[in-house]
Amino acid sequence: MTPWLPYPIVSLSLCALWLLLNQTLDPANLLFGVALGIAVPLLSRRLQPFGYPRLRAPLVFLRLMGMALVEIVHSCFNVSRIILLRDYKTVNAQFIRVPLTIRDPYGLAMLSCLINMTPGTVWVEILPEHHELSLHVFDLHDQQWWIDTIKGRYEAPLIQIFESENDHANPA
Incomplete structure (x- = not known):
């Protein structure tokens, strides 16, 4: 967990979802998917006042x-x-x-x-x-x-x- 990647699983999931929706691995979509995966968790951090939930089991x-x-x-x-x-x-x-x-x-x-x-x-x-x-x-x-x-x-x-x-x- 880094300041640029506070929720790596969410970031990875967003990038993968973007690539699946576009059904392509071209560089532009890959770059946009990575940018989306980094930006959305950073911008939505304040919407989670308690942080993201931790699944204990x-x-x-x-x-x-x-x-x-x-x-x-x-x-x-x-x-x-x-x-x-x-x-x-x-x-x-x-x-x-x-x-x-x-x-x-x-x-x-x-x-x-x-x-x-x-x-x-x-x-x-x-x-x-x-x-x-x-x-x-x-x-x-x-x-x-x-x-x-x-x-x-x-x-x-x-x-x-x-x-x-x-x-x-x-x-x-």
């Missing part, structure tokens, strides 16, 4: 993304079946509260993205007084199942990925 991250993909596809079919085949009067749409342990802003942002990408659920807000997530569920049957699922399938891996052991030893 990349294998857990990959497993979480795979599980989330399966869950999203499964939910698409379930929500489609409910919309197309069930009487709307039998749908039990409700708000629930899920107590959260995770405090890392990047972990919370990823949890929000995962929940909102899953059809049938919408992240409404974080209730600051108890650090709870307010969640809308399209067809709620078992509130405790939803709480256990969010805390076990999503929050626990995100804590492993984004937070260190010391973050939970001394809660603020």
